[in-house]
Each structure stands twice: as structure tokens, then as C-alpha cells.
Amino acid sequence: MNAPATTPFRPPAERSIGSILIDAGRLNADQTERILRLQREKGLRFGEAAVVLGLANNNDIHYALARQFDYPYLQRGESKVSPQVVAAYDPFSPQVESLRALRSQLMLRWFDPVEGRRALAVVSPGSGEGRSWLAANLAVLFSQLGERTLLIDADLRKPALHTLFGLQERSGLSTLLAGRPAPEAVQRVPDLLSLSILQAGVVPPNPQELLARPVLGQLLQQYSSSFDVVIVDTPAGNRYADGAMVAVRTHGALMVARRDRSRMGEVKRYAERLSQSGAVVVGSVMNGN
Numbered sequence: 001m002n003a004p005a006t007t008p009f010r011p012p013a014e015r016s017i018g019s020i021l022i023d024a025g026r027l028n029a030d031q032t033e034r035i036l037r038l039q040r041e042k043g044l045r046f047g048e049a050a051v052v053l054g055l056a057n058n059n060d061i062h063y064a065l066a067r068q069f070d071y072p073y074l075q076r077g078e079s080k081v082s083p084q085v086v087a088a089y090d091p092f093s094p095q096v097e098s099l100r101a102l103r104s105q106l107m108l109r110w111f112d113p114v115e116g117r118r119a120l121a122v123v124s125p126g127s128g129e130g131r132s133w134l135a136a137n138l139a140v141l142f143s144q145l146g147e148r149t150l151l152i153d154a155d156l157r158k159p160a161l162h163t164l165f166g167l168q169e170r171s172g173l174s175t176l177l178a179g180r181p182a183p184e185a186v187q188r189v190p191d192l193l194s195l196s197i198l199q200a201g202v203v204p205p206n207p208q209e210l211l212a213r214p215v216l217g218q219l220l221q222q223y224s225s226s227f228d229v230v231i232v233d234t235p236a237g238n239r240y241a242d243g244a245m246v247a248v249r250t251h252g253a254l255m256v257a258r259r260d261r262s263r264m265g266e267v268k269r270y271a272e273r274l275s276q277s278g279a280v281v282v283g284s285v286m287n288g289n
Contacts (some may be wrong), residue, residue, distance in 0.1 A: 017046045017064040021056065024063070031055045062092055071144060074191055080166025081189070084133060087140040088192060096141075099134075102285060103141045110252050110282045111229060119220050119230040119250035120282065121154075125238040125270040129258040130287035132160040135233040143195035147228040150186065152198045154246045155235040156207035159200030165189060172201025176219060177210040196227070207235075211245045220249050237270045247279035255284040 018035065021027040027035075027050070035056075039049040047064070050056035066073055074081055074088045081088050087096050110117055122135040132155070139151035153161040156174055161167075171182035182201070189195045204210055223230050232250055234243035247253040253274050257267050271281045 015068065017050075017061065017068065020064040020067045021050075021060060026060050026063075027055060066091070073144070079191060081192075082164045082166065085136050085140060085164055087137040087144070091144065096137075099137050099141055103138060103145070105283065106138075106254070110280075113228065116224070117252065118224040118228065119232065119252070121232045121234055121243065121247040121250045121253045121279070122256060123234050123237055123243045123247055123253045123270070123274065124256040124258075124262070125236065125266040126258075126262060127236045127239075129236075129256050129262055131155075131256050132164065132233050134254075134256055134285060134287060135231050136161060136164045139195055139197075139229075139231045140192060142229045142231070143189075143192050146194060148194055148196075148226070149229045149231070150196050150198060150223050150227040152223075152230065152232045153200040154211065154232050154242070156200050156204055156210065156242065157235045157240065159203065161197060161233055162199040165197055167197065167199060170199065170201065172199040173219075174201040174204045174207070174210060176201075177213055177215055178204070179215065198223075208240065208242055208245070211242050216246070217249045237273070238266055244274055244277050244279070247274050248277050250279070252280045252282045254282055256287055257284060258287045 018027065018032045022029070022032060034053060035046060035049045038044065038053060039046055042049065044052065047056070047061040051058065051061065063075070071091070073091045076083065076089055079088075083089060086093065087099060090096055106120070110120060122131050122138070124131050135151060139149050143149040151161060152173060153159045154173060162169055167187060170185070172185050175182040176185060185201070186196050186198050189197060220230065230250070232246055234246050237243040255267060255271055257264070267284070274281055
């Protein structure tokens, strides 16, 4: 019996830097010809030749390389996402490198699908310490890693994530906690396809009571089976018990403090309170943003 005929596997053709920049409107055909001539004459890479001729800059080359290696990030002025979400716009900046190091530590110390650790609350004792900023940027970084990432706004008092990501206000966590259906509450973020957001929704009159309901734990369990990483933003811990309620249900918390603003005594007391409630304080971050 003859073996069935087989066709050799051929990987999909890789798009060139030139074609990516042309499609993005950053180069035209004549400019590309000039770059290719210099590339052949001098034995340069395409990107090096483009920079030498002044037809592209390093940001253009980073943009094209990111598209080649399926590493999505946004261009300023082309998205409704706030510039504060620096990981979405400046993935090669020193600030984002520091955040990437934090992501690596969290992967080593906390996130473990085998142990069922997929959710993490971002907490701090006071307001203005950067919880939402850190939660948003961490979520983007995990999504850029290819992890199916869900960012939840559990600050049912002063929600901020819908503003940071330029989303229209709609039904969200508060609706689900109230037991009402919200089938489209989880939204994908355009151009960051591994990232989804569950915004807070309508600000309710009873946020603490809603977060105390068993449905929050059920939702987190459900989302942890659908996503690789679930990051939850919370309100200030020194004013409300909401953050501790969320952290107990995620089982882990990342503490945020801000240079020249946070009081270390309050940070320590809040960490002790979380530990006594049964949440693991995975680590702490001094935010200089």
C-alpha cells in the first residue's frame, strides 16, 4: 500500500519591514526604492538604511519589528486609549522595562495555573497612589505576552478604567453583582486583542454590600477558567473595606505605594489587615508615576 502524498509544511511568509511601513503610511514606494538601493550598496539592514537616509526613525523601526513579531502596541493619536497606559504606547521605554520586570516577578511568585492562581487584586491604603494606572499597565503587558488577560474594575465608587481605555460607560461588574444579566459586559480592547475589560458599570448606592455577595467569588472563578490572568482594580483601603473583600476572593494582592505621598505606617497596617483576612500580599510596588 502506497503512503499518502504529503505536502511539505511552509511557514507563512514574513512581512518585510518595508511593506509594514508602507501599509502604515510611513513610507511610499519611491522612498522604499531609495532605501533598498542604499541597503544593497552599503550592505545595511533595511531599517538601518532607512534611518541613515532620514526616511524613518527608530520609533518607525520598532513599530515594524513589533508587527513582525506579533507584539502589538498602539500609536499615539490612533487610539482612544489614554497616553497614561504607557505599556500600550511606549513598550521600549525604561519605565515600561521596570513594569516588565514586575510582570516577571509576578509570574514567578504568584501566577500559577496548576495551583489555580490566576487572579490578583491591586490595592493600596490611600487615594492617588496609582492603583488603576498600575493595574491597567500590568494588564497590557500580560496581554502582550500572549496571555488571555481580563482587567476588572472593582472600584465601584470612583471607577477609572473605562476612562483610561477610552470605553463608553456600559453595564459592568455592578450589574452582574446585582444579579442582573449583562451578556456584553466583558469587552475586548481593539488592537490589544489578548486584553479584555470588565468595567465597573453604574456606580451603585451599596458597593460594599454588592462586593460582599458570593457572586463575586463565583465570577472570579468563572473568569479564571476563561482567562490566563485576571487583574482587579480596587478602591482605597483606608476608607473602605471593598479592597480587602476583593483581595480575599482573588487570594492574592499587590500593594501599591507612592513616593512622597503614601504613609508607610498606613501601608503596613493595611498589609496586616489583608493578611489577617486571608489574602496573600504577594509584593509591594513603590510607584513614582
